[in-house]
Amino acid sequence: MTTTAPEQPDFTLESAIGFITLHASQPDLDRIAAAIKQRSLALREARAASVSEGSLVRLGGIKPKYLVGLTGKVVDVRHGKITRVEVEFDPASTENLRYSSSRTIIPEGVERYSMDGIPASCCFPQ
Known part of the structure; x- marks a missing residue:
């Protein structure tokens, strides 16, 4: 018997x-x-569930908007009502962030800046 x-x-x-x-x-x-x-x-929810330590991600759907498009590696994941992560930005994103935000002060010489509290649902896999 064949099935189609x-x-x-x-x-x-x-x-x-x-x-x-x-x-x-x-x-x-x-x-x-x-x-x-x-x-x-x-x-x-699926995106948030797929994020784990070591994941390479690109930020999107996040405010403030100057964070959109930044890329880096997830270095910590905290599960709760909202799963939040810490992302260590790559050198290009660190440099972009250094000059695009007056609220985030990144000292000269820091090549990889880490930011905590980012919703995992805003992390798109690279």
Whole structure:
């Protein structure tokens, strides 16, 4: 007896966007917005759960915005209601941070600056 793979639906991202743009009613949009919010939460939780000591990460979806795009290595993970990490930034990110923030003082000569308290959900794997 042979089995065949189930047929894949003919839905694509383009067809979903087309439906939203051209045909979705307000109740449809409300349901779509709720689904997007739920999916975003699931992705943030999965990202946070995947971060471990030694992970190479790029920061995103974080405030203050001058932290977005900085890269480094996770050196500590603290689990709690919100999982937070300490990231040791690579030399290029340390240099960027040194001159982009008046709140973070990084002495000259420091090549790798560490910052604690970063939400793990803002750490994207490199």
